Amino acid sequence: MDVVRKTHWWQSDTLKWSVIALLGLLVGYLVVLMYAQGEYLFAIMTLLLSATGLYIFARRKTYAWRYVYPGLAGMGLFVLFPLVCTIAIAFTNYSSTNQLTQERAQQVLLDRQYQAGKSYSFGLYPSGDAWQLALTDGDSGKYYLSDAFTFGGEQTLTLNEADALPAGERATLRAITQNRQALSQITARLPDESELVMSSLRQFSGTRPLYTLAGDGTLTNNQSGVKYQPNNDIGFYESVNADGGWAGDKLSPGYTVTIGWYNFMRVFVDEGIQKPFMAIFVWTVVFSLLTVVLTVAVGMVLACLVQWESLKGKAIYRVLLILPYAVPSFISILIFKGLFNQSFGEINMMLSSLFGIKPAWFSDPNTARAMVVIVNTWLGYPYMMILCMGLLKAIPDDLYEASAMDGAGPFQNFFKITLPLLIKPLTPLMIASFAFNFNNFVLIQLLTNGGPDRLGTTTPAGYTDLLVSYTYRIAFEGGGGQDFGLAAAIATLIFLLVGALAIVNLKATRMKFD
Known part of the structure; x- marks a missing residue:
């Protein structure tokens, strides 16, 4: 017996194809609009993603891809597309002075004007809810008066010769200042067809294209x-x-052009960039490694301590040690910035009372770097401690019992049993932590802003700058203008370096634990 399935109106092919056609038209309109505005990359990306999505949802054979497509589209839109844009910008001279086509x-240059011809003093006179513009020729003593008008957008006012200025009180300088932008959009046309624009708060003058x-x-x-x-x-x-x-x-302004590998060559050829780049790269690697080693070491030791059966009040200790992880990192960083203050900070007050020293935490390169590592260790150890606490539960108690029967002590248990069994599952997380701290922009920006600054560089660079903060400073704090092309080149190099280091770490880890 055949079963006839009832098809609802919202399941009909006509409705489906109508919706797809409407979406296709909308996408086509948006793509044309983006292309007309010069946003070629956005237009291509929108076209590819939309066309792929419409194809997948329109055909029955691609039904399974409907569940995968949103994730792939999101990765393409939020990961691959910014990466492609960054790489594309790295091959251009895109900067604060070269942003336009x-x-x-x-067109900006052609719109510039310069003052030419006579100047006329002007006044504004109220006319009901509107205004009248009056010009006075100081040489001939003639007056020119416009019809009543209201402010709003660009407009051309035709002025006719008048016997006298309008009756009533002239607008004050304050009123003219408040409406200066609207007045600058007014073109006054005299009976001889000459056109004038506002050249100062009291004058209209003739202009010509520069x-x-x-x-x-x-x-x-x-x-x-x-x-x-x-x-x-x-x-x-x-x-x-x-x-x-x-x-x-x-x-000025300039325009954007393709300059090839010039930005990449600057990183390795220009000494003002090469020296700080290489030094910052080495410091970034050292900082990331030190952070991973210290956070894992501190977190693992504290996890072992709070899991110690003979310790009383373990629950309280756990809460207190995990609290730094619960506080937003930017708040902790700003608090530490005050604690390390060289003149009024509590840390220097304690060190001065105990040892008679006051380290220059923010002006000396070595102590500044030490401060950054200390603060980052404080921020990162709770996460590693939580992970180690969970992993310690997975270690069989039989191993420790057998070790006790052989006469091993706590330190032997830690280095022979606990450490080897924790390191292997922690390795992927350590690699992820290394990559995160390689680009730890928030810490540097809020704590030291990259300082103390390096001298003799053509780009802004500091002793505590990581590559990511160095890139930010080039892009937004450059003294000679914001150099987005160079910043994009360095960001591309950072991507390649982090990827290469991650691959090396993964291969080394695989060889070690295979």
């Missing part, structure tokens, strides 16, 4: 007559001399 930079664009793309300065051509090697309009060679005078 060439067309946009050209640059004129020729058919070959050359910009000519209408004041000085200097010609500028786009230099695609550096991403600026640069002045040219009579022979057609570059004269060195650059117009």
Whole structure:
């Protein structure tokens, strides 16, 4: 007997294909919009993810992929796409002075004006709920008056000659200042068709375009007559001399161009970058290794102590030792920053009373690094202690009983039984901890901000900077401008270094425990 399945309206193929068609049209519109705005990477990413998703959900043969696709799409959108964007930026001159496309930079330059011709003093006079603009020619004594208008957006006002200024009180300087932005968008047109714009808080003046664009793309300065051509090697309009060679005078803003491996070469060739980069890289590796070793050592020892059967009040000790893990890390870091204060911190007060010393925690490179390691050990040991407490429960008691029968003491038990059995399951977590501390930006930023600073570098760099904080400072704190291209190159190198170190650690661990 055949069973006829009833198909609901929301399960019909017509509705499914209608929804897919609407989503396809929406995606197509968004892709075209992104492409028109110059966001090519976003357009390509949106097109690929959307097309793949629509294909998977439209066909029955790809039904199983419907459960995998959201995770893959999320990884592509939030992991692979930022990585691709970072690598792409690393091959450009993208910076605070080179953010625009060439067309946009050209338009910004063409929009610039310079004052030319006569200047007229102006005044604003109330006209009901609106205003009237009045201009006065100081040379001829003529008055020009506009019709009533209201502020809002760009507008052109036609002014006619008047016998006298309007009756009523003239707007104060304060009112003009409050409406300065709106007044700057007003163009006043006189009876002779000349156009004026606001040049100061009391004057309207005639203006002319500062640059004129020729058919070959050359910009000519209408004041000085200097010609500028786009230099695609550096991403600026640069002045040219009579022979057609570059004269060195650059117009800002610049535009983004591809410069190949230049940013990567700077890391290894420019001494002002190479020396701090290599020193910071070594310190980053040492810091990450020290943090892993110390947090594991402290956490493991404390886990063994709180698991000691003869210890009374174990529950209280456990709570007290785990508390640092419960407090948000940024709060703990800021508290430690106050405790280590060189003049008023409690730590220096204690050291001065006991030993007569006051270490310069924030100005001396060695003590600053020691402080960073101490604070990070405090922040990281509770996590390792919790892990070790759980792993200790998995060690059979028979091993310790047999060891006791052989006359072994606590230290022999720890190094012969506990440590070997804990290290193997902890190894993947130690590698993850190493990778995390390799990019521990929050600690450095809040505690020392990378200081004390290194001298003689072309990029901002400090003795406690990790590679990630060094990259941040290049991108956002550079004295010569924010160099996003160089920062992206260093971020790409960090990705490769962390990946290589993780692979080496995994292989070494596999060889050790196989």
